[in-house]
Amino acid sequence: MxxxxxxxxxxxxxxxxxxxxxxxxxxxxxxxxxxxxxxxxxxxxxxxxxxFSNPADVANGKVWIWPNVIDARGYQKLFEQSQIWKSYLNTILYTVTGTLVALFVNITAGYAMSRKDLPFRKWINLFYLIPMFVSGGLIPTYLVVKQFGLLDSFLVMVLPFSVSTYNIIVARTFFQNSLPDSLWEAAQIDGCSTLRYFVQFAVPLSKAVIAVVGLWTAVGLWNQWFNALIYLQNENLIPLQLLLRRILISNESLLGAATGTMAQELRQLSDMMKYASIVVSTLPIMALYPFLQKYFNQGVMIGAVKG
The missing domain is CATH 1.10.287 (Helix Hairpins)
Structure with missing residues (x-):
């Protein structure tokens, strides 16, 4: 005991x-x-x-948790630019349209490449992989875009760069690991075609990978400015990021030509506009992420663990 x-x-x-x-x-x-x-x-x-703070307070380390004095001159000067709202609208249209096009292209291609009965499957995979490592370069790409008549048009920001090999691989891996072959066999017994199976079964079961690819694409399109710099000349078509870049470069030029008290004031205003530009350009994407976080984490883990 x-x-x-x-x-x-x-x-x-x-x-x-x-x-x-x-x-x-x-x-x-x-x-x-x-x-x-x-x-x-x-x-x-x-x-x-x-x-929202005085640049002098920020430079002297007096701003930590809350502004000592709220100063919104950076936003005021930024929104005084007559073209900013048009550019904001352009960026929204490019992001929404480009994301939809990219999802259609990459998700369908990923599903097709995940099918074991796809003819010449290995060669098609190789065809997509080669441009991922070897690019044609800026000049050949520019010439191709020009020959297709896409220069200085809305579509040049949406169509030419919608295909992403990486996103296709992510989608292919998801379909291979998440959709069992028995589901396709059962659908075939019921007389389901390949297209109907993709629309009614594969897509509804693929919310995670759609959210992941959609978020990656949307962030890339929202931050895009280089393509607009190369392929757009029409001022009514430029996106927000390119306009903000022009504003900041213009401020730096004015700052270099100013002296004395005016130079100090321009420096403070330029710093405030820089911070305001960051907030204005990133806030919409930051607000979108919480709604897709669940699917985003799920899709990334599926690709990481089973890929």
């Missing part, structure tokens, strides 16, 4: 130690997680409060 009691006491002590150790480990992990969240969120918050 005494030996049994001692064993029970020993087991109880070990359980208490394990519970205590688990609590300590959980506390440490939670502290690390909180520090990582602060490290990610604080720079974003600092940019926001800096855009």
């Amino acid at each position: 005494e030996i049994a009691v001692r064993r029970e006491d020993t087991v109880a002590i070990k359980k208490k130690k394990l519970i205590t150790q688990d609590k300590v480990v959980n506390v440490i992990f939670h502290m690390i997680a909180v520090l990582m969240i602060i490290a990610v969120i604080y720079p974003l918050w600092f940019v926001i409060i800096a855009s």
Whole structure:
């Protein structure tokens, strides 16, 4: 009896130690997680409060959590630009249209390449992989775009660069690992065609990869300015990012020509407009991400674990 009691006491002590150790480990992990969240969120918050602060306070390290004096001159000067709302609308249209086109192209291509009965499947995979490592370069691409008559048009920001080999591979991997062959066999027994199976079964079961590819594409299109610089001449078609770049370069030019008190004022105004430009250009994408986070994490993990 005494030996049994001692064993029970020993087991109880070990359980208490394990519970205590688990609590300590959980506390440490939670502290690390909180520090990582602060490290990610604080720079974003600092940019926001800096855009409403006096640049001198920011430069002197007086702004940490909240602006000492709220100053919205950066936003005021930025929105005084007559073309900014037109450029904002252009960016929204490019992002929405380009994302839809890219999803249609990349998801359908990924599904086709995931099918084992696709003729010449290995050669098609190779055909998509080669441009991923070897690019034609800017001049040949420009000539191709010009020959297709897409220069200085809305479609030049949407069509020529909609195909992404990486996104196709992600979609292909998702379809291969997530859609069982038995589902396709059952659909065939019921007389389902390939197109109908893709529309009614594959797409509804692929919300995760659609969200991932859509978010990646939308972020890339929203931040796109180089293609607009090369292929657009019409001022009514330029996107927001290119306009903001022009404004900042113009401010730097004016700053280089100014002296004395005027130079100091222009420097402060230029700094405020820089912070305001960052907020204006990133806020819509930051607001979109929380709605897609669940699917985004799921899609990334599926590709990482099973790919």
